[in-house]
Amino acid sequence: MILLDTHIWIWWVHGDDRLTKDHTELLQLHEKTGLGVSVISCWEVAKLVEYQRLELPCSVDEWIKQALAYPYVQLVDLTPQIAIEATQLPNPFIEIQPIKLSLRPDVFMVVS
Numbered sequence: 001m002i003l004l005d006t007h008i009w010i011w012w013v014h015g016d017d018r019l020t021k022d023h024t025e026l027l028q029l030h031e032k033t034g035l036g037v038s039v040i041s042c043w044e045v046a047k048l049v050e051y052q053r054l055e056l057p058c059s060v061d062e063w064i065k066q067a068l069a070y071p072y073v074q075l076v077d078l079t080p081q082i083a084i085e086a087t088q089l090p091n092p093f094i095e096i097q098p099i100k101l102s103l104r105p106d107v108f109m110v111v112s
Contacts, residue, residue, distance in 0.1 A: 001030070002026070002027075002035060002036060004035055004037055009041055013070065031072040039075060
């Protein structure tokens, strides 16, 4: 499974041109093993809409419901250990290649 960055998830759902060829290939490569979406990404989408930085074609509730229903998408819980590891990523963290999270060796993270 790969864990999608919030922007990658949004761009993928909307077919946005900002999703690069490398991103698309990585998603296609890993879709059968699972495309993980963190629960925090649901919160981030709602906050982006609240701050008027993201406009959706429907309500936030409906968008998240539909986006989580996409084939191969799996909602990933946020654990204390994941929250800690997220603060220990290299800075700046702009990466296309997946990185392995030490807590879950079967999960990779893809960010924009």
